[in-house]
Amino acid sequence: MPERITKLNINGKDVRIDAAADRPLLYVLREDLDLTGSKYGCGEGQCGACTVLADNLAIRSCITPVDSVANKRIVTVEGLERKGKLHPVQQAFLEAGAFQCGFCTPGMIIAAVGLLAKNANPSDNQIRQALNGNICRCGTYPRIVTAVREVSRAD
């Protein structure tokens, strides 16, 4: 295992970093690359605010050593928008008013994108199960389920 990681692929681009191999990905994103859309909420993989995609799989970046994703395609919430157009999940969250303070929203949206990559038509139960590791302390869960359901219907 290399001591330091010097390159990551984030949101479709190779970026240079210089991070200890065991440093959690979240802090590399937030502190080194100023990608602050991914949030710190607990540091133990319990709240999902830090969720990013690694090769289309939703992972908790606060407990993911950066070397374990050095060869993967990482997508953060900042990478979802395409040429000024919101990702359908982002658009659905806006339309369903699926947030209050918005702090859980990036992680929720990424987790939902990860779910839909695996299962384009999840049932409400599957949505609830897939997102159960993401906490919304404001309690907008019913709206989030609605938003994700609307995306899968629209496809």
Place this chain on the structure above:
Amino acid sequence: MPIDSFEPERYELAEPARYKFDLDRRDFFRTLGAGFLVLAVVESIEAQESGGGRGRGGRPPMPQVVGPWLHIGEDGAISAFTGKAEVGQNTRTALTQGVAEELRVPVSSIQLVMADTDRVPYDAGTFGSRSMPDMLPQMRKVGATARELLLDRAAVLLNADRPQLKASDAKITNTATGKSLGYSDLVKGQNVMATAPVGQAQLTPVSDWSVLGTSAAKVDGRAMVTGAHRYSSDQKLPGMLYGCVERSPAMGATLGAVNNTPAEGVVVVRDKDFVGVAAPSSAAARQAAASLKAQWKGGPQSSDNDLFAVLKDTAKPRAESTKGSIDEGLAVADHQLSAIYTVAYIAHAPLEPRAALAQWQDGKLTVWTGTQRPFGVRRELADAFSIPESQVRVIVPDTGSGYGGKHTGETAVEAARLAKQTGKPVKLVWTREEEFSSAYARPAGVIEVRSGVRKDGTLTAWDFHNYNSGGSGIATLYDIPHQRVHFHPSQSPLRQGSYRGLAATANHFAREVHMDEIAHTLGKDPLAFRLANLKDPRLRDVFERAAEAFHWGETSSGSGRGFGFGGGFEKGGYVATFAEVTADTDLKRVRVERVVTAFECGAVVNPDCLRNQVEGGVIMGLGAALFEQLRFENGRVSNARFSRYRVPRFADMPTAIETLLVDRKDLPSAGAGETPIVGIAPALSNALYAATGKRLRSMPLLP
């Protein structure tokens, strides 16, 4: 609102200052010296704006002219200013709607500057559900005054009679000629608005609302779904260091020896019982803090096993409200009931932990921090560093929730202390563990209720004693001739303070469960029993509407399925929540199947946002009702992690959740961030009793 009229359970506002630093004397004088000039300038501006002096208690009075509240630029840019903070309750959108409605401009054309102490009028804070009843009318008055001033100006420029002029879409049109002038043209070379008094201009009647009363989309929603919004914890400045504070293992411990041999690039700051570090990365800061190996000294500490006895034993009577005579009320009763209810300490656990970025420049301190009391935090900072408030600026980026938990400024003070020593900006973000163990908790409490009732279901006596949890929502709206209602503050073993709805949750829990107990004792339907003892038309209305939507009484409870409800009034809002649960006999498998809530808070300002608040309140309240509790041993919170402190998740959601909004256009709008939380706990307790025959009198019901 004067400080002495705050609810007594806002304990955090009465706390002594946590930090008063021993600063280097030279440093101190230099800061103070520079401060005098600026202070003098600010005070003279305040005096001009307010027509003289500072308000009572040293607080600046509310500015009486338009300028501090609203600005229309010659480029047409419209800015409005308020001291309220956005913490997810969507006040930003609602207040923007209010200005847009009166000024006749699109919501999207207004930039609402919130909670920046250098830019907005003084405000006591965002709590008590006061933004809608107080700030919304103020912002509307300001908007209406500006609109009238623009009409005056247009009458001159268009050489028209006022009645011919119509304001709409940021311009004023002469309806006789069709000629119009944009607001940007009308304010060119003019500064009348800045000094014009906020007048008694006609506010748009509710029947004519076209912006208020609509589900305007959250104004900054896009920045939240793209991750572009920068919360306090996302702020960054060039050369910024990351802070970490070493916490004592138990409350009230004093700091002993510290291993002060920092690694390169790390600064250690020790000041009385404060010890923290600043380092180039958060990881380096955490490592440096751990290597301090700080020694703490403290006496014996309490644990939660005897909590309720402690709260009873240390109680002192405070507020008392009596009507009639309890003895008389009990003497004429056919049945007497007594029961004891308890509520645990709970944590706000806002998903964004407390965070602050502090920067000192030329003796002036600027702090970006997530707080509900920017001006209160400015005061705390000024006190901690012995500098005038005019040398401190607090800026609150829209914050990752608060729920009443972000009223104090310790994170801001800590970041500022580190920044002062290092000479660089320092960001401090509390860990989740610090959130759970160093922030104040929602008070625990014991509530004793004794009641008397006649066979026919008429309540005769109500003796209600709340120990420690608080006085909010303690008064009953049921018609009872003989009442004694007491709040007894106690000595709390944990640091405690405000929480969404304050003690209204505890008091409604005890009252509405007790009402259910009386109804079952008499063999009466709990809804019919309540309505027979209730005249208040607004509370009756929400009970009846929710009952109808829930189909109350159409299906019987029993054999593992139960129906129950609870409701009440607080802070201008009326709520009734009905719940259906399924449960096995030993309460190991419990599911909330269905929740119906009716809520009324006057004229609805934004139906979708209101619905969101009601649903959110119910779901947050479900956590406190069923499983949330802070545990502590030897003065230390023992479950300070999301893996050990259970909050509601998707799996806990009711299968169906329905919200009925009662839009009373004839009544002023009240707030809605708090009161919808109070009905769910008694509803679930009563439904679980109906399902299993087990009467649960302690929150959480299923620890």
